[in-house]
Amino acid sequence: MxxxxxxxxxxxxxxxxxxxxxxxxxxxxxxxxxxxxxxxxxxxxxxxxxxxxxxxxxxxxxxxxxxxxxxxxxxxxxxxxxxxxxxxxxxxxxxxxxxxxxxxxxxxxxxxxxxxxxxxxxxxxxAVYGMPELNRERIAKSSLVANPGCYPTAAILALAPLMGEGLVDETRIIIDAKSGVTGAGKKASLELLFAECNESVRSYKVGSHQHTPEIDQELGRLAGREIGVIFTPTLVPVNRGILCSCYLKLVKDIPGEDVLAIYRRFYSGAPFVRVLKRGEWPDTKYVTNTNYCDIGIGVLKDKKELVVVSAIDNLVKGAAGQAVQNMNIMCGCDEKEGLV
Ligand SMILES: NC(=O)c1ccc[n+]([C@@H]2O[C@H](COP(=O)([O-])OP(=O)(O)OC[C@H]3O[C@@H](n4cnc5c(N)ncnc54)[C@H](OP(=O)(O)O)[C@@H]3O)[C@@H](O)[C@H]2O)c1
The missing domain is CATH 3.40.50.720 (NAD(P)-binding Rossmann-like Domain)
Incomplete structure (x- = not known):
């Protein structure tokens, strides 16, 4: 044991x-x-x-x-x-x-x-950045794992397969992410009171959220160049869940099916990433209380834009579940053991 x-x-x-x-x-x-x-x-x-x-x-x-x-x-x-x-x-x-x-x-x-x-x-x-989909081998040998933040988990999983592929303009990446209230932890604060959050949606720390450099760092490592994303976090009145919409300018014509194929290949050995079929989009209720990240992809052909949307449970894939996934890898267990 x-x-x-x-x-x-x-x-x-x-x-x-x-x-x-x-x-x-x-x-x-x-x-x-x-x-x-x-x-x-x-x-x-x-x-x-x-x-x-x-x-x-x-x-x-x-x-x-x-x-x-x-x-x-x-x-x-x-x-x-x-x-x-x-x-x-x-x-x-x-x-x-x-x-x-x-x-x-x-x-x-x-x-x-x-x-x-x-x-x-x-x-x-x-320390090894504890995202199994990117660093599985290094996590297995590590004694200190830095478990990723919740927004970075959703954003990096949504964007990682594109980095360094020459498909998108890496100088202009827009991330619009909505999170449930547990993302802020259990501490009491006025802006997190029920009456302040319920029936309300508000953006905060636009351009200044502390998860920005983490996203830049990990995407930059994959791209092999400096990345500076535009990141807008938004609080929505649910307990759990992050829905992360990413907007990217395509630099070449590519059909949606081909982008899907890139994602499927990239995540073929990743048991907790589900790349959805064309025309399907993530819904936080299907990942709540699970360690899954669902990803939907759409090419807006006329506009040469790519939209990628991911959904996770911030407390599971965005925190505790991913931490247990890392423990499984560090201890030689099946990566999925104890997780749903
Ligand atoms: N919430 C999320 O969605 C999420 C996702 C990813 C990562 N994270 C990160 O994970 C960490 C924990 O987040 P959380 O949301 O679980 O926070 P939380 O609900 O505020 O819980 C913090 C815990 O740390 C304990 N604590 C605080 N100061 C301590 C000290 N000096 N010595 C020992 N224990 C201390 C608290 O104990 P008491 O209850 O006794 O005060 C509590 O058990 C944070 O760094 C957060 O950024 C959070």
């Missing part, structure tokens, strides 16, 4: 990690923790977990995690994970970090977009 600990178990992604891992046939959860001063039973915090797990969740104790675990999931706010990861790695525990702390290659960019100095820049080089 793979022994796992979850730090940040009381948060939204922590909840989904506990839920998925408590049903994983090759996993034993050995430790749960969060910021809490007073320990709680996890099934009291999240009654839907009752019957699947009964375990105390207390304040993090890295010594205890090192003693008991093969893998530690850090479902923590950015800048907090980098406080825990070094000691866990030194203690021989493999770390899958759901925060942004090890995603950006440049500590300068981290400071620019996350507002704080990176305190462990020496660890960044050893």
């Amino acid at each position: 793979i022994t796992v600990s979850i730090v940040g178990a009381t948060g939204y992604t922590g909840h989904d990690l506990v839920k998925i891992l408590s049903g994983h046939p090759s996993v034993k959860i050995v430790d749960l923790s969060a910021k809490l001063e007073v320990p709680v039973m996890i099934e009291d915090e999240y009654p839907d977990l009752a019957g699947s797990i009964s375990m105390v969740c207390g304040h993090p104790d890295t010594g205890r995690v090192i003693e008991k675990s093969d893998i530690a999931f850090l479902a923590l706010p950015h800048t907090v994970s980098m406080k825990y990861a070094p000691e866990l790695l030194d203690g021989g525990v493999k770390v899958i970090d759901l925060s942004a702390d090890f995603r950006l290659e440049s500590p300068r960019l981290f400071k620019e977009w996350y507002g704080e100095d990176h305190t462990k820049p020496e660890l960044i080089d050893s």
Whole structure:
């Protein structure tokens, strides 16, 4: 059995990690923790977990995690994970970090977009960007996986097959992504109150969302050139789900069927990416509570434009599910084990 600990178990992604891992046939959860001063039973915090797990969740104790675990999931706010990861790695525990702390290659960019100095820049080089569809072999050998952000997962999966193919104008990529409210985590804030979000759709951080450099970095790596996307995030009044619409200028005439064939080839070994038939478009309800990413593609021939739409569950493929997929790869399990 793979022994796992979850730090940040009381948060939204922590909840989904506990839920998925408590049903994983090759996993034993050995430790749960969060910021809490007073320990709680996890099934009291999240009654839907009752019957699947009964375990105390207390304040993090890295010594205890090192003693008991093969893998530690850090479902923590950015800048907090980098406080825990070094000691866990030194203690021989493999770390899958759901925060942004090890995603950006440049500590300068981290400071620019996350507002704080990176305190462990020496660890960044050893971290592998945890998107199995792009980095499966490197993830298998890694001790530190930087699990991708939710918007970047949806955007990069939608665009990766096109990068470096000479099909689209890579200097003009428009990403219009809508997310459910759990994307912001469990913390209380005025703009996330029911009355503020319900029956309302609003864009925010246009051109300044912290996931922009992550998308640029990973698409740029695939394209072999600098990429600077135009990214508009929008909050929609649902709990879960991201629908990501991408608009690209085609630089040559290509039928929709040929673009579909490129996507099918690119994702032929990817069990959680479903490329939809021509004329079909993703719907978040078909990926909710699953680790799937659905992708629809359309060529607007007269306008020489390509539209690619992806849908994921932000807490599953966009966070906890992808993290478990990475764990499966790191531990030599079937990539789909424990996941739907
Ligand atoms: N939400 C998403 O859709 C999503 C998707 C992809 C990635 N992510 C990333 O995943 C991470 C977790 O996100 P989330 O949405 O689950 O956040 P969340 O709901 O706000 O949960 C954060 C968790 O971290 C714990 N925590 C906070 N500060 C801590 C500290 N100093 N020491 C120990 N535990 C601490 C909290 O404990 P308490 O409950 O005791 O405060 C809570 O369990 C974030 O970095 C986020 O950006 C989120």
